[in-house]
Amino acid sequence: MPTTDTTLQEILPTKIDPNPDNPRLIFKEAEMNALLESIGEVGIKVPLSVYRERQRYVLVDGERRWRCARKLNLATVPAIVQPKPGRLENILTMFNIHNVRSDWDLMPTALKLRDVQTLLAGEGKSAAAKELAGLTGMTLSQVRRALELLELPQHYQDLLLSEAAKPKDEQKVKVDLFIEINKAKSAVRRYVPEVFTEVSEEEFVESLVDKYTTGLVPSVTSFRDISKMARAERAGEDPEAVEPVIVGLIRDPATTIEDAFDWTVRAAYEARDLTTRANGLAEKLSQLNARRKVAPELVEALEELRSQIDRILRTRQ
């Protein structure tokens, strides 16, 4: 409910500026067309929220309506003019109004989170991920992902910011790349820390980014195989055998993750996977009532399975 300090006014859309603390809002064509048609027919029914800044106004809420008003060349728009908020209040308002977080690129959001951290620290308050999530309305995992980006070297942060300014289909390097590389790095740091006595963490990131941008890594999810290699022990492999391969992967620009995975743990992971499946199948089969009629297709499949099992067991003997 507007307080006595707020007033409803008709304002020229050209006198309104977007909020500088609102990370880039992605506005899809279909959404815009729908809103344009609606506003074109009935006008803007819900006033925008703005605050005064010198001779102009700054948007607090209603960026989509304002963009449509500009597109429709409307002479004026209804707007509630409210007192200028403090910086922290302004940023938190932006976070809470734009609740559909998928509209924001993560890198600009991360930078805003850093501002919030700084302002909170200035007020002597905790700026941990949990507190940030509570204040901004973001989920804890989103906050953690954003904070991870702030640990990237500055040139990668700049790269992500410039990419965020482009339309999605033109972005070559996306946040997910660094999120996945960071996960791989954490796994290596935890399970095969010896790797980082041979290569630095910066070298690790640089090398993997290069492999991705040159097309040697087909997808960002391929980096998950590095984590699997680091956790070789889980698949019954020796982590010490994995370490030189990961170092080689980082140092040799031509080595692919797939190669390194094949050389180390692929067979072990496949064996583990088969064991799990075989155990599951054996349990299922033990529950099968032999006296009940069994479908001919199942009989045929079981016979094929038996012949494969016999073949493997014969070679073992």
Added chain:
Amino acid sequence: MAEPSFLFTPEEAQSVARRVILALEAQGYQCVVEQSVGTDAPFVPTLTAKKSRSPQRCIETQADTHYTGSMKALRNWMWSERFYGTLSICTSDTSTIAARTLHELKRDGVGLSIVAPDGTVSETIAPLVPALQVHLDPNLPLGRRKAKVKQLVVQFNSGDRKGALRDLFELTEGETRKLAEEASRKGRLILTTTQVAGADWSSHINSLASTNQCVNQTVILDPKLKDDLHSFRGSRNLIDHPAPNEREAVKRELQFPERMLMGARLLGEIESVRRKL
């Protein structure tokens, strides 16, 4: 132009817009993004492109082709203003276009261009310039010439302006001669049909409006119609002589619609006079 900065263009349409800007600039156009073409224009196209002596181009770039109500409002505004410019949709080659949309674009004189990934822009539907379009007054008494005049208007609106106007001059000249011949046959002119046949268009107009050459000094063409016919005849120079420069060519082209309407009106008036003979 420097890297364009979009304020309210949806991001899917921005990459199309960038490619169109490059293509237009290669053709000598100056492009501006998100600028209104008039204070009361009901819609702001993504791009406006200007080139000296050419109609302004308003281009709405889209990832998916939609001829929206807002665009229709801009199209109607341009036509009501007799705007010297065109309106087009420019879309990517991956966009699907409904047959109905194609029909509506053609019907409304709105263009459609397709941008390929390599940046080449091909025009699928050529847009029309409202300022250069004419619409006939349906009440004009054109008699047996109605079908022919309608056909010339279609020819004019579809872009062959000089050809249509040239044919209209010839048609009006022929109708003036036929009026003079009929007046001679019915004894309203002192000239014989042979004398009429040997005279030119200017003489026909003068004779039909001359008290000395009309029987009982009763003129067949009133002085205003005479002046209008001479004025129309004089404007033949617009197409018969090449324009000295591009600026003059544009100036002349903008006079064509007015002359086209004038010619149709004069034909109607000649028909009215003929019926009263």
